[in-house]
C-alpha cells in the first residue's frame with residue numbers, strides 16, 4: 817500500500833509574509849505563501865486606494881532594455 821505514505825505526509829507550514837500567520841503549503845491554497853486573498857492582494861488594494869501615488873513605482877529600469 818504505497819498510498820499510505822501520502823496520507824501520512826504533513827503539509828509544509830510557511831509564514832504569511834504579510835501578517836505572519838501559519839500557512840499550510842498545499843495545492844488548494846492558491847494564495848500561498850500568503851494566508852488569504854486579503855494578504856496576497858494587499859498591493860492591489862494599496863494602489864487602488866486614493867492617496868497612493870502609483871507614479872512612484874513607474875521609475876524606468878535601464879536593465880529592461882538589455883534584451
Ligand SMILES: [Zn+2]
Nearest residue numbers: 832835851855
Ligand atoms: Zn496573512
